[in-house]
Each structure stands twice: as C-alpha cells, then as structure tokens.
Amino acid sequence: MRDYVITVNSTVDVPKEWLEERHVPVIPLKYTIDGETYTDMEGLSAKEFFAKLREGKMSVTSQVNPEEAADMLEPFVKEGKDVLHLGFSSGLSGTLNSMRIAGQMLEEKYPGSKVIVVDTLCACLGEAMLLYYALKEKEKGKTIEEVAQWAEENKLHICHDVTVDDLNHLHRGGRVSKTTAVLGTLVQIKPIIHMDNEGKLQVIGKERGRKKSLNRIVDMAAEQAKGYDNEIIMITHGDCLEDAEYVAKLVREKMGIDNIMINNIGTVIGSHTGPGVVAVFCVGDHR
Secondary structure, eight states, rough: OOEEEEEGGGGSSOOOHHHHHHHEEOOOOOOEEETTTEEEETTOOHHHHHHHHTTOEEEEOOOOHHHHHHHHHHHHTTOOHHHHHHHOOTOOOOOHHHHHHHHHHHHHHHOOEEEEEEEEOOTTTTHHHHHHHHHHHHOOOOOOOHHHHHHHHHHEEEEEEESSSSSSHHHHHHSHHHHHHHHGGTTTTTEEEEEEETOOEEEEEEOOOHHHHHHHHHHHHHHHHHTTTOOEEEEEEEEOHHEEEHHHHHHHHHHHOOEEEEEEEOHHHHHHTTTTTTTEEESSOHH
C-alpha cells in the first residue's frame, strides 16, 4: 500500500500547531482587507482582524486557483505519496473545484499516483471534526480509498450549529440574501444558522437576546448528538471568548462531554460571519 497524506484547506480553523503535530499539510485561502492581501493562518491575528471589521473595514476572500493547489500538492506526489484532500464546502467556495482540477493535473503528470478530493460540505471546525476522525481511521491502517469512503459516508453527520450577532457580513459576502439579512438588523434578534446538506449556510430560526441564542445552539447539538459517541466537541468564536466559554460550560452540563476544543474562527470564514459568531460542532444523526 502506498503511503498517503491527508490535506485540508486553511478553513479548518484549528491552530496551526494542531495540524503540524498531526502532519497535516494546509492549502490556504487568502483575503484582502484595508488594501492588503494576507494568507489565511499566516496574516493578521484574530484580534487584529476583528478589530478592523469592527472599525467597518471590509474583508474580501479569494479562492485557491488550480495552479496554486497543484504547486502545494506536487511535492507529496513527487515523492511517491498519494493525497486525500478534505476540501472546504463547494456550497461556499469554488476552491473545491480548483482542488479537483489540481488533482487531475497531478495524476496525469505522475501516472500511478492518486489524488482523491472529498467535498466535505463542511466549514470551519466542521471540516476539522471530519479531519479529526479521518486521521483516526488512517491510524487504524485504513487505505486512502477506505478513509475517503468513510469521509463520504459520514460528512453529513457533522453538525454545525451557529449564531451570529447579525447577518450583514454574510449578506455582503453573498452567503445569504438581502431579505434574510434584514433579520440581522432587528434589535436583539439573533439569527440561528446551520449548514445544510448542500454545504450552504441557512438561517433556520432566531432568538431574542444573546444568551438565548447561545443556549439554543447547544440544545440543537445535544439533540443531534443523541445516540452518537462524540469524543470531542468543537466550538469556534469570532473574538468573543467569554461567550464561547459559556457555551462550553453548557456543553459539559447538557452533553456530559469534557473534551472540548475552543478556537477563534479563521480570517477567511470570519470575513463572512463577522465578529461575535459562535458555533458548536458535533457528530449527530442529521444536520
């Protein structure tokens, strides 16, 4: 069996050190804010980035192009390894298509090599959750095809339960309609969002007040996770650690899970959610 690596996009939004410890290469997206272009995970810190958004600066993201993707994957293929890429949802970015084109280019250039690209239909720590378990499958000695099949069969069990302060950033990025974004302008009305089975963000409800919205996303996760053995719960936030820690406390109380990862949302995904986003990720019956 040929050796293989599992790669991801920077939109997994876990600490770089976490990925480095697990030898997971990253193909990053980029963003432009205040006239400067940065590489996700390498540019501004979360504090610096969200400070600019709060000042009213706009952040525009750009997808990976096929040539960039091929350049980053080629060293692994060149040394005789296959590649399993767990890609950022096609429902949110054209990056997935670029990764597939890059894979085809490399398979043609290096006959006998395999570059398998899985559309995770996930984003942020949802991608990370799928990666977490895929790495465990690899550790069991599963082949690249077996892990890819596992990812395909389980990706829609990765639940994303999200609340944002408002929907204006998602609207500006083209992720929700103008009509939907009006919800976000209502005083103290906090939208509840999830990732649907097409890998797109959908507003599925609203709560009056921040605390109620945080309680709601944990209640959703607890319901979805019934009957599933969650080794870890992941929580992301847009520079609002106190709220994320409150959510973690609720997770411990309502789901009985102590293994919790909390991390700032990345700059690319954060460009669309804005500051104040909080999301819970778990494995569950359905999204």
